[in-house]
Amino acid sequence: MFTSDRDAPIYLGTADNVLQSDPARAEEQLTFEHNVLTLLGHRVLVGTPFVWQSKATLALVARNQPLLEGDFPGLRLTSREGVRTAGDYFSQRASDTRLFDRLQLRPESPFLLEQPRATPLDWRNLIGPDVKVEPRIASVEQRFRALVVRDAEPGGDVRSLRDLSWGALGAQFSVAGRGRTEYNMSALTERSLDGHFSRAVVEDEYLKRGTDPKLLAATLARTNALYQLASAAAHGAYLFTSSNIARRIPDEHEQPVLERWTVSPANPYLFAHVLACIGIQPRSWARLGPFDLIRLMAGFNPLLNFIARYREVTLKRMINWQSTGLVPQFDEAVEIFRNDLLIGDRWRALEIIARIGRKKTAPYVGGAIGAAAMLSGAYGVGALGYQLTVGSGWAIAKSIKDATKFAADLRDDISFFDTLRMRTELRRYASGVGLID
Numbered sequence: 001m002f003t004s005d006r007d008a009p010i011y012l013g014t015a016d017n018v019l020q021s022d023p024a025r026a027e028e029q030l031t032f033e034h035n036v037l038t039l040l041g042h043r044v045l046v047g048t049p050f051v052w053q054s055k056a057t058l059a060l061v062a063r064n065q066p067l068l069e070g071d072f073p074g075l076r077l078t079s080r081e082g083v084r085t086a087g088d089y090f091s092q093r094a095s096d097t098r099l100f101d102r103l104q105l106r107p108e109s110p111f112l113l114e115q116p117r118a119t120p121l122d123w124r125n126l127i128g129p130d131v132k133v134e135p136r137i138a139s140v141e142q143r144f145r146a147l148v149v150r151d152a153e154p155g156g157d158v159r160s161l162r163d164l165s166w167g168a169l170g171a172q173f174s175v176a177g178r179g180r181t182e183y184n185m186s187a188l189t190e191r192s193l194d195g196h197f198s199r200a201v202v203e204d205e206y207l208k209r210g211t212d213p214k215l216l217a218a219t220l221a222r223t224n225a226l227y228q229l230a231s232a233a234a235h236g237a238y239l240f241t242s243s244n245i246a247r248r249i250p251d252e253h254e255q256p257v258l259e260r261w262t263v264s265p266a267n268p269y270l271f272a273h274v275l276a277c278i279g280i281q282p283r284s285w286a287r288l289g290p291f292d293l294i295r296l297m298a299g300f301n302p303l304l305n306f307i308a309r310y311r312e313v314t315l316k317r318m319i320n321w322q323s324t325g326l327v328p329q330f331d332e333a334v335e336i337f338r339n340d341l342l343i344g345d346r347w348r349a350l351e352i353i354a355r356i357g358r359k360k361t362a363p364y365v366g367g368a369i370g371a372a373a374m375l376s377g378a379y380g381v382g383a384l385g386y387q388l389t390v391g392s393g394w395a396i397a398k399s400i401k402d403a404t405k406f407a408a409d410l411r412d413d414i415s416f417f418d419t420l421r422m423r424t425e426l427r428r429y430a431s432g433v434g435l436i437d
Helices: 023-039 049-053 055-063 086-096 110-114 140-152 161-168 175-192 199-208 213-234 268-278 282-287 290-298 302-324 330-342 345-353 362-379 393-410 416-432
Strands: 010-012 043-047 074-079 238-240
Touching: 010 023, 010 213, 023 043, 023 055, 023 074, 023 268, 023 282, 023 290, 043 049, 043 055, 049 055, 049 086, 049 110, 055 074, 074 086, 110 199, 140 161, 140 175, 140 213, 161 175, 161 213, 175 199, 199 213, 213 238, 268 282, 268 302, 268 330, 268 416, 290 302, 302 330, 302 416, 330 416
Parallel strands: 010 043, 010 238, 043 074
Antiparallel strands: none
């Protein structure tokens, strides 16, 4: 989803243990998402419960704990109003879930970890009970309860809890199926209003009624989406989550929802794939530690200059696409932004001439022709696809002329050769900070 608030907080739904299977892979993914979102200027919000529920999330918090105490963009642990430390929050949460043992859950249920003492993760030694947490603006539980109740009512969303039961129980074909669907929805609504309510309670409710495993799996997938949407809303934040969760979000909602294939300036994967054309592989961003991030954000450097340019260009493009209703697919958007910002892969051979000058005038063409002639034997094909062989002066001249026109048409504030120079400086800087091997 397009989002115009470039400084909006991002609720990191991928920190939810329910979405994680391989802890090592999840840790690298979370670190990548956090680091890129931080560099883009966002506060990255992680729910404090995930710290004891997920080994990968605990590792992310422990690694970036220096950011929790500063005024930098980046990681923030969130909690209830009036709670200032993780230790205080865990004490309250343990009291809330004191009846947890009465719930009937599957042996493999990820919700078994909802109790603060249900996991051996030693968060006290890794981050300490006094680590700072920030209050959210509303209750996640109340918003989750409201979404579940609305999902149990008749409506037009074919992915709702009611419609899942309606289809699984054959309600469209039998009176018994309709009756059972109505009973299930009434029972779930009543349960949601009785004491502590969570995804674990939903699983317990369905298991006690002997629900078919397929219906249970579909129901829990939907409630995971409702829970993450409620979490983002309770923080006044955009939700960044998995593609699987994003597909199950209700049709009508107010919170922007992003996943790795969303075309949005706030999508860290879009930013990383754009920069991949100069040799920065997406996973390289996960190498940056908190002090690396602080250093990168502390002063002027080619990366910050590029980020400012990236935010400006993507915002302009997205406003135009939204006005026309023609938003491209992710891969298409990557190529468009590569051309807008870095002139894409096809101009790489011309980077050597970036130091010739700064004016957008005819001398660039003349100087570039000579450089391109020297490059022609090595690269064979020009930037616009014309064959470049020694002696093919017309093709070289036309390629450079078209390149200059391309730059003038697309950017009225930065020249083609300034962009080539920026590419060179950005690659050199990225190599110096360890983003390029």
